[in-house]
Amino acid sequence: MITTPDILDAIRDHGEDSYPEEGCGFLLGTVRDGVNHVRAIRRVANRQATNRTRRYALTPDDYRAAQQAATEQGLDIVGFYHSHPDHPARPSETDLVEATFPGYTYAIVAVHDGSATDLTAWTLAPDRSRFEQEAICTETTITA
């Protein structure tokens, strides 16, 4: 994914604000040459009914609202982010079981004792067997 330092900070902030529960939301942006350019995030409440320290969920209505917001900004949904409270910034078994479509960026921020540490990005392999790590490239200004 390609994004800005401010957006990475916004993901970290949401992870810290949600601690000790998982925080989650959408990555909005554009796709160019197969690379997700993240231009904005959309915070959403963790809809998981129980065990929010270890699980997160976003509903279809959340997705549709995010799609509408993205469209109004000339953007698309290009991925999702969530935090791992006191857990490494790597996809869990649950993340793989629940994974949606290859091509979305799944950003994960680790939050230890309330402070964000590692921030990583992943995409589902085309055969759905595993997550592959994506490089995170930052630009101070993204040109259109």
Added chain:
Amino acid sequence: MSTTTDTAPITIHIPTPLRAYTDEQATATVEAATVGAALRALVDHYPELDANLYTDDGTLRSFVNIYRGDEDIRHLDGPDTALEAGDELSIVPSIAGG
């Protein structure tokens, strides 16, 4: 009077990453009388969508939700939900993890 053989032009909205399999098109138009037939027509035209939308036994993947307009087809007649000309279908994923 309608019969089950009637078909209607339907617009299907494609989620961003699946456009890699639809020649980068954000929407597809198919002719179908039911939601199930519309999805089958879509997959017939873009076969690489199949494994992303369906499991090996041909059922929709659990995270895939289909909307007709603003309504989840689970609250209608599921894949048998009837379609009329101009209806719009959306493929909407549920997102979850640990």
